[in-house]
Amino acid sequence: MDLALQLLFTGIGIGAVYALVALGFVLIFRATNVVNFAQGEFSMVAAYLMVVAVEAGLPYWAAFIVALLGMALVGVVFNLGVYYPLRHRTYLPVIIATIGASILLANSVLAIYGPQPQVLEGWFETPGIQVGPVYLDSQYLLIIGVTICLVIFNFWFFEKTLLGKKLQATSQDKEMASLLGISVSTMIMITFIYSAVLGGLAGILVAPVLFVSIQMGSTIALKAFAATIIGGFGDVAGAIIGGLALGVIETFGAAYISVPYKDGFAFLVLIAFLIFRPQGIFGERVAEKA
Amino acid sequence: MPLLEIRNLVVRYGEIEALRGVTCAVEEGQVVTLLGANGAGKSTTLRAISGLAKPTSGDILYDGKSIAGLGPEAIVRMGISHVPEGRRVFPGLTVKENIMLGASNRRAATSEISREADAMFDLFPDIRKFTNALGWTLSGGQLQMVAVARGLMAKPRLLLLDEPSLGLAPVIVQAVFKIISEIRRNTTVLLVEQNARMGLSVADYGYVLETGRIVLGGKPDELWGNEAIRAAYLGGHAKVSA
Numbered sequence: 082m083d084l085a086l087q088l089l090f091t092g093i094g095i096g097a098v099y100a101l102v103a104l105g106f107v108l109i110f111r112a113t114n115v116v117n118f119a120q121g122e123f124s125m126v127a128a129y130l131m132v133v134a135v136e137a138g139l140p141y142w143a144a145f146i147v148a149l150l151g152m153a154l155v156g157v158v159f160n161l162g163v164y165y166p167l168r169h170r171t172y173l174p175v176i177i178a179t180i181g182a183s184i185l186l187a188n189s190v191l192a193i194y195g196p197q198p199q200v201l202e203g204w205f206e207t208p209g210i211q212v213g214p215v216y217l218d219s220q221y222l223l224i225i226g227v228t229i230c231l232v233i234f235n236f237w238f239f240e241k242t243l244l245g246k247k248l249q250a251t252s253q254d255k256e257m258a259s260l261l262g263i264s265v266s267t268m269i270m271i272t273f274i275y276s277a278v279l280g281g282l283a284g285i286l287v288a289p290v291l292f293v294s295i296q297m298g299s300t301i302a303l304k305a306f307a308a309t310i311i312g313g314f315g316d317v318a319g320a321i322i323g324g325l326a327l328g329v330i331e332t333f334g335a336a337y338i339s340v341p342y343k344d345g346f347a348f349l350v351l352i353a354f355l356i357f358r359p360q361g362i363f364g365e366r367v368a369e370k371a
Numbered sequence: 372m373p374l375l376e377i378r379n380l381v382v383r384y385g386e387i388e389a390l391r392g393v394t395c396a397v398e399e400g401q402v403v404t405l406l407g408a409n410g411a412g413k414s415t416t417l418r419a420i421s422g423l424a425k426p427t428s429g430d431i432l433y434d435g436k437s438i439a440g441l442g443p444e445a446i447v448r449m450g451i452s453h454v455p456e457g458r459r460v461f462p463g464l465t466v467k468e469n470i471m472l473g474a475s476n477r478r479a480a481t482s483e484i485s486r487e488a489d490a491m492f493d494l495f496p497d498i499r500k501f502t503n504a505l506g507w508t509l510s511g512g513q514l515q516m517v518a519v520a521r522g523l524m525a526k527p528r529l530l531l532l533d534e535p536s537l538g539l540a541p542v543i544v545q546a547v548f549k550i551i552s553e554i555r556r557n558t559t560v561l562l563v564e565q566n567a568r569m570g571l572s573v574a575d576y577g578y579v580l581e582t583g584r585i586v587l588g589g590k591p592d593e594l595w596g597n598e599a600i601r602a603a604y605l606g607g608h609a610k611v612s613a
Contacts, residue, residue, distance in 0.1 A: 260452075
């Protein structure tokens with residue numbers, strides 16, 4: 082039982098990272114009808130930015146802000162360079178462009194930093210606290226805390242602000258949004274910036290737990306992508322629930338069944354969902370995406 | 372000077388010439404209706420005015436200035452609001468939110484927009500009880516009310532209405548046209564209709580479009596008395612000697 086509680090905590094922590102990246106997937110998908118295959122690279126680039134900023138001698142919090150501002154800029158450049166020129170084409174050229182951008186980002190970082198994985202220290206000096214039978218790692222606590230704040234912010238932003246409503250309107254019917262005077266290109270720009278920052282935040286938060294490597298982006302992105310399908314593709318709540326569920330499942334699978342097959346459990350669950358419930362957990366709410 | 376003047380407007384979709392030289396005018400304060408069969412180019416004319424379709428040649432003058440080729444976001448800011456065919460109410464937003472977004476073309480505080488949206492329900496009492504219902508849950512007539520209310524939130528000088536009666540039960544059509552006759556008190560309206568009888572009943576002037584050209588124009592009673600309009604209305608060839 083103690084082990085199960087410990088695993089649950091760790092699983093939710095890692096699942097929160099998947100949830101943040103999955104949220105980025107979903108927001109871009111809803112705004113542009115395109116899956117952004119470079120979403121995981123946002124996490125990787127942010128982790129490297131963080132490493133660079135910390136090595137440059139910035140205090141941790143300042144490095145954090147610099148890295149996130151850097152990600153906002155990456156979002157702008159990504160939108161202008163990858164999506165904007167192809168926005169009037171079908172989804173296929175755009176998807177291929179995001180794959181190309183993902184390869185470009187990974188190899189640019191490789192060219193600058195080399196293949197050696199980097200280590201990023203955690204935010205807190207205290208490694209963690211013991212609460213009863215469960216050891217709460219401080220970095221996982223941070224990840225969970227930030228994710229909770231972001232989910233609340235996300236809800237407030239999309240449901241309670243007029244800008245959020247304009248973003249939703251744009252994702253539901255771009256032509257009609259433009260007829261009302263909503264600047265569609267601005268809305269899509271905001272979406273890319275927000276998604277890049279979300280992905281970046283996930284990368285920075287998870288970096289002290291993993292190594293900072295060129296491959297970390299694709300690993301996280303694959304899990305996050307699986308999470309969006311499990312949750313119900315295109316659904317915000319689904320992405321968050323799917324991410325958390327995936328984190329818990331793979332942590333339990335690794336502990337009770339097999340450590341080497343840890344990554345396999347996520348994809349087994351994905352395959353099961355694709356066969357038996359392809360619409361995902363929240364899939365029946367299709368009307369929202371119509 | 373008319374509020375809107377269209378000169379020799381040509382619009383092509385690829386190889387297809389949807390408009391082949393349309394010339395017409397809308398005077399300020401009037402309701403002008405564009406009649407014609409399916410595919411005659413009525414919707415394309417409205418789409419060209421609101422910036423959704425790019426004119427190949429010809430000109431569109433609004434308040435004396437050319438707006439041909441401007442984007443929809445710029446045009447709605449100049450005071451032309453387009454309620455397109457099919458209502459296009461955002462399915463995942465509530466009625467109130469849909470209506471509030473109609474004010475996206477102008478700068479106003481959210482609280483002010485919210486008050487204006489509430490006031491809109493005085494003109495559309497039938498949808499008041501659906502204030503917080505999502506768009507996809509509404510019926511065709513309710514959607515049309517929301518779409519028109521949203522279009523009016525732009526505070527337009529010129530309102531473009533595309534087929535407001537399409538697919539609605541006769542009693543609902545009556546209600547929609549009653550609203551149009553109220554709107555006209557402070558807004559100029561360009562109304563596209565397949566239902567010629569309803570269109571002409573509220574209009575000051577009417578044009579008949581056929582395969583991308585204006586074939587007739589006149590006051591409602593002139594048009595109604597004309598043999599050709601019945602033919603055009605039914606999609607046949609109007610033999611015009613005018």
